[in-house]
Amino acid sequence: MNETITDPSSADETAARQAHEGTDAPAAEAAETAAPADSAGSAEAAETQDAVESESEDESDGESDEERLRRLEEEGDIAADYLEELLDIADLDGDIDIDVDGDRASVEIRGADRLAELNRPKGELLDALQELARLAVQTRTGARSRLMLDIGGFRAEHKGGLEELAASAIAEAKESGQPVPMRPMNPFERKVAHDVAKREGLRSESDGDGKGRHVVIYPTS
Numbered sequence: 001m002n003e004t005i006t007d008p009s010s011a012d013e014t015a016a017r018q019a020h021e022g023t024d025a026p027a028a029e030a031a032e033t034a035a036p037a038d039s040a041g042s043a044e045a046a047e048t049q050d051a052v053e054s055e056s057e058d059e060s061d062g063e064s065d066e067e068r069l070r071r072l073e074e075e076g077d078i079a080a081d082y083l084e085e086l087l088d089i090a091d092l093d094g095d096i097d098i099d100v101d102g103d104r105a106s107v108e109i110r111g112a113d114r115l116a117e118l119n120r121p122k123g124e125l126l127d128a129l130q131e132l133a134r135l136a137v138q139t140r141t142g143a144r145s146r147l148m149l150d151i152g153g154f155r156a157e158h159k160g161g162l163e164e165l166a167a168s169a170i171a172e173a174k175e176s177g178q179p180v181p182m183r184p185m186n187p188f189e190r191k192v193a194h195d196v197a198k199r200e201g202l203r204s205e206s207d208g209d210g211k212g213r214h215v216v217i218y219p220t221s
Contacts, residue, residue, distance in 0.1 A: 072104065075147050094109045094110065130147070155188060170196065170200050204217050
């Protein structure tokens with residue numbers, strides 16, 4: 001897989017051009033141009049990444065806290081450099097903040113009003129740029145990244161509502177004693193739901209495929 005993504009520069013220019021011009025083409029197409037050409041390989045990679053996103057597991061593999069922090073900071077630096085170049089290509093303003101949030105690097109593009117406008121209302125541009133940034137990190141490090149990208153606080157704005165939705169499903173599972181399926185969600189949304197379920201001491205799993213993939217909350221046995 002690494003051989004097919006070692007030079008994502010053409011995808012950079014495509015994503016940047018779409019962001020700058022505000023074309024009607026779906027922003028997700030930018031990510032597709034950087035993905036492997038083989039459809040079966042792409043599907044397998046998507047499922048692997050989806051599984052990584054959906055579970056709240058400790059993947060330190062014996063890493064010390066210092067090693068983990070250093071690795072995540074490196075991921076953030078690589079992604080920030082990549083995104084800065086992308087903004088330059090598109091002639092878009094924006095400042096990039098780097099942080100570490102738990103078990104993943106966190107990068108946010110702030111002050112990019114035009115980019116934030118194009119990203120709303122569904123966050124499709126954000127998902128595409130996040131995938132491109134992860135591919136850039138993987139190209140440099142050789143390891144799959146769980147980096148989380150935000151644009152102008154978009155994810156933060158939606159996290160509260162997602163936590164309330166998960167809390168409602170948890171309450172229903174506790175009351176009925178039956179598994180409660182939630183609505184289809186993207187990987188970020190499912191991660192929030194898994195985290196809430198774990199915090200409340202309940203088990204949760206992702207089920208379904210593609211756009212129908214969703215979280216199921218299970219009552220305590």
